[in-house]
Amino acid sequence: MGLLTEAQAQAFREKGYLTVPPALSGAEVEEMREGLERVMLDRSAARPELLRNLHGGDLYHEEPDGTRVFNSAVVVQIVNIWEADEVYFRHLYHPAITQMASELIGHPHLRVWHDQIQYKPPMVGSQTGWHQDFPAWPVLSPPDLVTAWVALDDVTLANGCMRMVPGSHRWGESPGLGSGEDFAPRYDPSRIPEGAEVKVEPVEVRAGECSFHHCLTWHGSDINRSDRPRRAIAVHYMPAYTRFDPRGHHAIEHLMEVKPGEILKGTYFPDVYNQGPLTPPAFPFK
Numbered sequence: 473m474g475l476l477t478e479a480q481a482q483a484f485r486e487k488g489y490l491t492v493p494p495a496l497s498g499a500e501v502e503e504m505r506e507g508l509e510r511v512m513l514d515r516s517a518a519r520p521e522l523l524r525n526l527h528g529g530d531l532y533h534e535e536p537d538g539t540r541v542f543n544s545a546v547v548v549q550i551v552n553i554w555e556a557d558e559v560y561f562r563h564l565y566h567p568a569i570t571q572m573a574s575e576l577i578g579h580p581h582l583r584v585w586h587d588q589i590q591y592k593p594p595m596v597g598s599q600t601g602w603h604q605d606f607p608a609w610p611v612l613s614p615p616d617l618v619t620a621w622v623a624l625d626d627v628t629l630a631n632g633c634m635r636m637v638p639g640s641h642r643w644g645e646s647p648g649l650g651s652g653e654d655f656a657p658r659y660d661p662s663r664i665p666e667g668a669e670v671k672v673e674p675v676e677v678r679a680g681e682c683s684f685h686h687c688l689t690w691h692g693s694d695i696n697r698s699d700r701p702r703r704a705i706a707v708h709y710m711p712a713y714t715r716f717d718p719r720g721h722h723a724i725e726h727l728m729e730v731k732p733g734e735i736l737k738g739t740y741f742p743d744v745y746n747q748g749p750l751t752p753p754a755f756p757f758k
């Protein structure tokens with residue numbers, strides 16, 4: 473039996489994204505916040521692949537009294553936090569999330585491409601510009617991946633919730649949404665498919681709720697103007713037929729153990745769902 477109703481599956485097919493009720497309990501969210509803190513303080517079992525300011529430059533500066541303070545215009549991006557901390561490793565295998573991702577992708581066998589934290593600190597958290605995910609991954613094909621994005625804080629317009637352009641996953645790899653000052657998408661209408669409407673829907677969710685999006689859906693998130701953090705973990709799931717197709721480069725390409733044209737699998741691209749949820753093996757990076 474499916475976890476999603478036909479109406480939910482249909483909404484995803486139409487809009488390219490879908491929000492579902494809490495996948496994580498309050499205690500699980502807290503555990504993940506603590507795991508994030510460990511990784512950021514370099515107290516975790518291992519290191520992630522990337523921990524950086526998405527906008528370049530340093531994440532922090534030091535005050536005269538020695539305290540470490542976030543710089544302005546910061547988005548903390550951590551890629552493959554699952555390699556660093558067991559809480560995030562287990563999260564890849566979340567039974568309900570993987571099952572829903574499998575239903576939305578329409579394939580019974582899933583692997584993880586990579587995960588990603590985006591943390592916008594209070595007041596200084598910056599924008600994540602309008603983008604489609606798939607063009608940023610020019611080493612994979614076909615574009616059938618789905619992301620499960622789980623909020624680790626209540627996320628509203630004030631602290632930089634995700635915003636989606638409904639239906640844009642059906643535009644293919646399309647050029648051209650830029651971000652204006654007010655974060656309204658700016659675009660050249662001649663580059664948008666005829667008849668397509670560029671509408672924006674904010675995705676305000678509570679901590680623990682999950683929003684799924686297709687890898688061709690245009691999305692982004694504005695700055696955090698609030699005094700609350702905005703933390704989220706996204707896991708990018710791929711159907712097991714996804715291949716290594718190098719047309720460009722990617723930051724985790726060095727983890728690939730397969731040749732061009734082959735199915736992408738191996739230690740760093742774990743199988744997490746096959747006809748049903750898989751049990752996580754022992755954490756490999758202790």
Ligand SMILES: O=C(O)CCC(=O)C(=O)O
Nearest residue numbers: 590600605621693704706
């Ligand atoms: O967390 C955000 O605001 C952006 C995340 C994102 O772009 C993604 O998960 O694909």
